[in-house]
Amino acid sequence: MSFSLTINDKPYTVDAHPDTPLLWVLRDHLNLTGTKYGCGQGLCGACTIHLDGESARSCQTPVATVGNRKVTTIEGLAATLGHRVQQAWIAEQVPQCGYCQSGQIMEAAALLAKHPRPTPQQMDEAMSGLICRCGSYQAIRLAISRAAAGGAQ
């Protein structure tokens, strides 16, 4: 089946089975490889993207369910307020292996869009659905705080 998608403000048309997770459409059909596969079960968050600005696990999003919602991936985040989050990630030197960080940044950007000054509990709720095996959690918390503080200026 053919699907029309708006990804990072650009139109795309893909031919895929309706059940195909958006993750694999992005990665294998459209070569947008910044969004990562980690578990395929919505357990690790490496595949996190935005649908109309809200975070979503692309491995749990069949392409047929996207409809006309706007998809934002890590490649398109810099064009949004998410740029501030990316700068904070660099300032706090968050990534180690870096594989999970596209998802971490997308989740943090969605959190900050909803709660510009998130409490530690709001950070816990948003970020605990994602896994980092290298141990960047402490740096992520600092980077979110930095991005939030930057937004208040």
Added chain:
Amino acid sequence: MKTGLTRRDFLQTSALGGAGLVIAFYLPAKAELHGQGAPPSFQPNAWLQIDPEDNVTIWVGKSEMGQGVRTSLPMIVAEELDADWTRVRVEPALADSRKYGNQLTGGSTSVRTSWEPLRKAGAQARAMLIAAVAQSWGVAPNSCRTESGSVIHEPSGRRAGYGSLVEAAAKLPVPEKPPLKNARDFRIVGQSLPRLDIPGKVDGSARFGIDARAPGMLFAVVARCPVFGGKLAHFDATRAKTVKGVRAVTPITSGVAVVADSTWAAMEGRKALDVTWNEGPHAALTSAEISRRFARLAAGPAAVAREDRAVDAALKRAARTLEAVYEVPFLAHATMEPMNATAYVHRGSCEVWAPTQFPSLAQQVAAKIAGLPPEKVTVHITLLGGGFGRRAEADYVTDAVEASKAVGAPVQVLWTREDDMQHDVYRPASYHVLRAGLDADGRLIAWTHRVVAPSIGAQRGEKVEGGLDTSAVDGAADLPYAIPNLRVDYVMANTAVPTGYWRSVYASQTAFANECFLDEIAAVAGKDPVELRRALLNKSPHHKAVLELVAEKSGWGQPLPAGRFRGLAVHKSFHSFVGEVAEVSLEKDGTPRVHRVVCAIDCGLPVNPAGVASQMQSGIVYGLSAALRGKITISKGRVQQNNFDDYQVLRFDEMPQVEVYIVPSSEPPTGTGEPGLPPIAPAVANAVSAARGQRVRKLPILA
């Protein structure tokens, strides 16, 4: 939409995020800019090149898996070169052991073993640039100095940028013993410099193994026998081939590869595959049986690894003896990027894109399958989405090369998370029997430690003399505490479960047994755990220094909020000394919560101190996941865990506050990838034991 990437685009974009191209493609591109032949450039050795525009290119032969080698290793070269760090570009090397030496990235060796050769590489270039100036200006070399990419003639103040000297320097002989800088003149090494790989890791441009793309590339997953040692009996591809996008179904060594237009189609094809396995001789194996066997073997003969004086007599005359058994389970690596590789076997050549810690092994394995000499196989080392020892294997490379050879197209083989969890090479389970003897004054006079564990080496066919795998007693036989009568021995207990190198290898087990048992001794002797250790470390000053630093920084001995308890452990592994103190409380249901971890490390001169701190954080988090919940169990000859729901790892809301302190040192740098891990399990276990009033002797703590 299909993207129209050309082969050239692919090679460009597959290089390290934004940093540029591999050299073979870099020079022609530059030559095009200049309109004629390659510009004169200066490449005194395999590690660096300077071009006329002052750009310094440094090649990194080790794999970047998060530990920061694509920054720390160039820092060493740039230091001795006296380069302008802002003009340094970093390129990943291809697999080429003749050019780059041993490229195996593991055992926390990268900085330690590269320190001398990379200093020399930078110093050679610097000496030649000075000689070039001396020659053309007719001045004495020793009247010149270097500074941030320039040679300066001191008496006249004349200055020449490195780029202006490349043509002259390239004609000079390469000095075998160039003068090295004095450490007090270092201005790059020892600084916490931002990592060069980070910008590409925040905008999606960094390319990991799974991101390799080649024109006409197909995607594959492999159906594997779930039982260890099982084999393919029969398969029927008819149903799998009805799945749209499936192109081929082909048997390979590890199982049956389903090759398709997309990863999803390959996964759907695999679901539809009819396959029967011959489960082989281990189809009834269970964890309980393995555990019982370890206990049985512990009572039998053992190979002695270390024997100091007369331990049996000392135990006999001891006023008090203690005995405890410690047990740890098999563990999976669970790197965030599951195993994968991409290969193209084509008309007498073979190209591989692999997130590998062991490029030369990948090259050899690919060469054998492709029927080529290794030097005809090009291995691109991509970024690794975590390694932790798992990527020192080449099973995923074998899959990709075999699949590509079978279908005649570039193929990327991806292991799903479930494949990765169930077909790992696991951290060996182990069983430790410890005994101690105290004299009438409470002094520790005897210690025995029997390690019962599979031998990673023997299980993969390496020769192990006299039944003693010395790596299996790593951390046990080199116990640093001054105990007059001591014996450490080993019982090889191989099983059908494949084992491999898991971050810190056997130190992850022996540190737990040693440091928990020492706390048991402290309790019986009525001594403070820090004081007991301090008294036993008079001849081990490095251990003692990290013990004292971590005790001071953690506030050891000072009051804690109600319900909080501290635990401590000290361990040396991979040439680095680490002490850690964990602060723990128990939730209402008894679940431990780790609030704070204080870490002290002596790793010699820290090349990039911020990088050292990151590696300590990383080892602590990885080790904490294992200590609290990490467990691979076997039933019916197969792994019972599948994904992150039943193999749970530490998450954001459980992250303790971690503080890292580095012991000042001017000794040559050692390693940091692994040494942060071994002390965390015993530090937390000791704190939990204090909180519960009952010893933790088995991992994971949350069984």
